Amino acid sequence: MSENISPFAPDEFPTLPPLRGFTMATAEAGVKYRARTDLWVLRCDPGTQVAGVFTQNRCPGAPVDWSRKALRATSGGPRLVVVNSGTANVFSGQAGRDAVLETARGAAHAFGGSPDTVQIASTGVIGVALKAEKLVAQFSDMADRLAPDGWAAAARAIMTTDTFAKGTTQTAMIGDTRVTLNGIAKGSGMIAPDMATMLAYIATDAAIDAATLQSLLAEFTGPTFNSVTVDSDTSTSDTLLLLASGAAGNSDDDLTDFRRALHAVMFELSQQIVRDGEGISKxxxxxxxxxxxxxxxxxxxxxxxxxxxxxxxxxxxxxxxxxxxxxxxxxxxxxxxxxxxxxxxxxxxxxxxxxxxxxxxxxxxxxxxxxxxxxxxxxxxxxxxxxxxxxxxxxxxxxxxxxxxx
Amino acid sequence: MSENISPFAPDEFPTLPPLRGFTMATAEAGVKYRARTDLWVLRCDPGTQVAGVFTQNRCPGAPVDWSRKALRATSGGPRLVVVNSGTANVFSGQAGRDAVLETARGAAHAFGGSPDTVQIASTGVIGVALKAEKLVAQFSDMADRLAPDGWAAAARAIMTTDTFAKGTTQTAMIGDTRVTLNGIAKGSGMIAPDMATMLAYIATDAAIDAATLQSLLAEFTGPTFNSVTVDSDTSTSDTLLLLASGAAGNSDDDLTDFRRALHAVMFELSQQIVRDGEGISKxxxxxxxxxxxxxxxxxxxxxxxxxxxxxxxxxxxxxxxxxxxxxxxxxxxxxxxxxxxxxxxxxxxxxxxxxxxxxxxxxxxxxxxxxxxxxxxxxxxxxxxxxxxxxxxxxxxxxxxxxxxx
Missing domain, CATH: 3.10.20.340 (ArgJ beta chain, C-terminal domain)
Known part of the structure; x- marks a missing residue:
């Protein structure tokens, strides 16, 4: 982590409100860093719709391979997102694949749902297999601490060379129903996203089906995450997820205002990433x-x-x-x-x-x-x-x- | 110019012998630098065959536009090469085009030959038109000083951010005739050549026709100049010329050994360029x-x-x-x-x-x-x-x- 804060760092992390349908926790798993959190689990209520885009790098990490499949898997239970910082678990061979499986199983055991639907992302050094037992050892305690609040803590837990935590929020009207979108992201180096950014998670309580979410992501990724660059290097771990719990209960399908809000969240997160570009002065x-x-x-x-x-x-x-x-x-x-x-x-x-x-x-x-x-x-x-x-x-x-x- | 010499700089510039059919001179024209030479004129005897490749950058300089045409032009007189450092005369509009024409005319007037066949290259800052009168003012005196020796001085005159002068020499047998190849180059930054390098000039006394020279350049440019990179940036001025005076009088057309020698010269010059890459430590x-x-x-x-x-x-x-x-x-x-x-x-x-x-x-x-x-x-x-x-x-x-x- 850098000692020098980006000159573009905001004065403070914005207030991201709790979102109906989502609970979370963070922990100090000790993957690499000491005396800081490095693990985030997001639990999405049953029925949550998900869309995602991943790195186009031809040598993706084991978590990306796994999460691509998990995107299409469904179960009646909750959907989980597990993110660690410290190691990217990329180019880590069978040990890396085993670690992903062990993480998914451990998470489903502690938080519910099916291992197949667990979204896993790891960020940090390449070439070191994740020690899944370090994550799994935290899950039971984290399950007891799940809470609807905690977005700022989540944004901090997933940082690597970032000099500030990244997040933003928007509200939108779908018909007569007010919905909220929260987004967090990490990324500072190895940034030239290609159909995705480093790690970005956007959650909403809106009720929107997965296919629509996917097409919205595809539409907005070009002018947002794919339009920022720090060093022309495309990460092996880029992941962008959009999760919709449906808890807001909207029925109208006029997404005009939601589209505006989603674009604003994606644009703001991508701006925060480039404004924290490694060594940035301008x-x-x-x-x-x-x-x-x-x-x-x-x-x-x-x-x-x-x-x-x-x-x-x-x-x-x-x-x-x-x-x-x-x-x-x-x-x-x-x-x-x-x-x-x-x-x-x-x-x-x-x-x-x-x-x-x-x-x-x-x-x-x-x-x-x-x-x-x-x-x-x-x-x-x-x-x-x-x-x-x-x-x-x-x-x-x-x-x-x-x-x-x- | 950098104060720090590349750790890969050779102890001394190699000895490049005079080549039959070529004379040259350098001068302090004061284009931008002070107290150093910045102008080189090479006079090639009538009948000299020439081949060249130029930058693939879509925004080439006026000298490149001119020199592409000059490559195909012929006259009964000597062929001239005029190179200045200090300004690249790129993106310099009509003033830049006028400067090229004025330089060609002035050179032909002083050294003989047709303006249409003068090869012109400028290297340095982009966006400043060359003041041709500064070059032309030197030509008369330079014409009096033309000499077959001077390759080391030429290599120094064309430097910009280079920390050492670049040159190499080879001999080869064509049938029973010994021929010599001399090469000089400059280049240190904006180096990711695409079908050519910054500036490189290779002269030989061999008798080889222009079409053969061109096909040899095309064959060897890929594994030499196009296989080095400093910063991924492709110059607007890249020029590589191969000039054959024919003074050696070889008649045999077995170019096996000449091919080896030419490849060696091109490889060595490209190595010298990357080994002088701006800021290189390894x-x-x-x-x-x-x-x-x-x-x-x-x-x-x-x-x-x-x-x-x-x-x-x-x-x-x-x-x-x-x-x-x-x-x-x-x-x-x-x-x-x-x-x-x-x-x-x-x-x-x-x-x-x-x-x-x-x-x-x-x-x-x-x-x-x-x-x-x-x-x-x-x-x-x-x-x-x-x-x-x-x-x-x-x-x-x-x-x-x-x-x-x-």
């Missing part, structure tokens, strides 16, 4: 317009967002738009040097293949001192647009990652 | 075997080579093979976690989806203290193989790039 917003398609715009924005030379220039408060041109050009997407224009904040820097005559270096130098930097790149080719959010690349990133395991 | 060799194809192996090796988390782990002397698994998995190429094996140097770290039982952390810890680190990743799927060379990611990289322009 947040970079890259808006691309005028591309031949939205997908093309997204690829170009990601190319700029992941360029080490762009990220170090921002860290150095250098309005080095030449590196932006380079990163646009290397993306491999349609781009024409002489049709391109680039704004940094309100300033038009470059247009028609050359620096704008009204731009002076002092404008950029002053603007770059801000903590939040926005680049707007217009390609002048079509209607495609995308926005990506990134952290900069600083000495602190190297400090964190050159000795993460030690 | 050289990383990534060998991938067992992939479904050579191309797939290359993509996977590049994914590992460009992963900030792998590069920082190496800088921190951490044998963090979990990050290698992650980088293999995120490449998007066929890979099976449980078929994968990973060696670090002589040590088998991981196999069949888990750490090898005979591996102990101390083995990796000791090995990682070396200056040259080798990862061997076997995918266990097919016969595809590739090797990529990379620098690590250090504080010095950030120091160099957070304030390059100031």
């Amino acid at each position: 947040l970079i917003t890259i808006k691309v317009s005028g591309a031949v398609s939205d997908t093309s715009a997204h690829v170009i924005a990601k190319s700029v967002a992941n360029s080490p030379l762009v990220k170090t220039a921002v860290a150095g408060e250098d309005a080095n738009w030449g590196r932006i041109v380079m990163a646009v050009g290397k993306a491999g997407e349609p781009a024409e040097r002489d049709a391109l224009s680039i704004h940094i904040g309100p300033h038009l820097l470059a247009t028609k293949g050359q620096p704008d005559p009204n731009y002076h270096e002092e404008m950029g130098a002053t603007y770059m001192k801000q903590r939040e930097i926005e680049f707007h790149i217009d390609l002048g080719l079509g209607d495609g647009a995308a926005t990506v959010y990134a952290s900069d690349l600083t000495h602190a990133y190297i400090d964190i990652n050159a000795d993460y395991r030690s | 050289l990383i060799t990534i060998k991938v075997s067992g992939a479904v194809s050579d191309t797939s192996a290359h993509v996977i090796a590049k994914s590992v080579a460009n992963s900030p988390l792998v590069k920082t782990a190496v800088a921190g002397e951490d044998a963090n093979w979990g990050r290698i698994v992650m980088a293999v998995g995120k490449a998007g190429e066929p890979a099976e976690r449980d078929a994968l094996s990973i060696h670090i140097g002589p040590h088998l770290l991981a196999t069949k989806g888990q750490p090898d039982p005979n591996y102990h952390e101390e083995m990796g810890a000791t090995y990682m203290k070396q200056r040259e680190i080798e990862f061997h990743i076997d995918l266990g799927l097919g016969d595809g193989a590739a090797t990529v060379y990379a620098s690590d990611l250090t504080h010095a990289y950030i120091d160099i790039n957070a304030d390059y322009r100031s």
